[in-house]
Amino acid sequence: MKGLSLIVGLAVALVLHILFGWMWGVAGSFVSGFISDKRPGTNGALTLMGAWGVLIGWNMAIAPAENMNMMDTMANLLGGMPGFVIPVATLLVADLLGLVAGSLGASIKPKRAA
Secondary structure, rough: OHHHHHHHHHHHHHHHHHHOHHHHHHHHHHHHHHHOOOOHHHEEEEHHHHHHHHHHHHHHHHHHHHHHHHHHHHHOOOOOOOOOOHHHHHHHHHHHHHHHHHHHHHHHOOOOOO
């Protein structure tokens, strides 16, 4: 079921992110945590990191020069750090948001009677 929860969560995160914005992509992690049987927080984190990673990769493939310029500008605004830190920091934020959303999704799931 882990693979299914990751695939469904990734699809939901990508669709909502593209249609409504980044803040709605977190719902994919929520769904992944809700339908997973084990490690919902990890599934949520992997879901959102995967979705944001796909979108970062897509943007880098479509417009590499513009993205590098944006990353360098952001890195300079944040204290002159290297440009590659920006996507890494973005994925770390996705990891934390996904962990919380996946855990929240699992916490509202009805418990099975033993």
